[in-house]
Amino acid sequence: MGSFMDDFGENVSGAAKDVGEKAKELGECAKLYAYIKAEEVKIQEQYYRLGKKYYSLFQSQAADELNAYVNSINASNEKIAVYKEELAKNTGKTGND
Numbered sequence: 001m002g003s004f005m006d007d008f009g010e011n012v013s014g015a016a017k018d019v020g021e022k023a024k025e026l027g028e029c030a031k032l033y034a035y036i037k038a039e040e041v042k043i044q045e046q047y048y049r050l051g052k053k054y055y056s057l058f059q060s061q062a063a064d065e066l067n068a069y070v071n072s073i074n075a076s077n078e079k080i081a082v083y084k085e086e087l088a089k090n091t092g093k094t095g096n097d
């Protein structure tokens with residue numbers, strides 16, 4: 001009977017060790033996923049800044065393959081200006097208040 005209890009104890013101990021190791025591996029994976037996501041967010045921010053800078057510098061002379069983007073931004077800026085005018089009429093405030 002002692003042998004059964006010894007084997008059982010070893011199995012439980014081994015299983016607990018395996019679970020601990022898996023938890024550690026999962027923790028490491030979660031940390032790596034978080035690091036990857038943080039770097040992807042940094043890249044997106046740089047793409048955003050690059051796009052804004054390009055637009056501010058070259059909107060009037062954008063490369064042909066970028067004209068659709070520039071035109072879309074210009075159209076949205078025009079709509080925003082109209083909406084701000086309407087808002088100012090309705091509230092008596094300018095869009096900068």
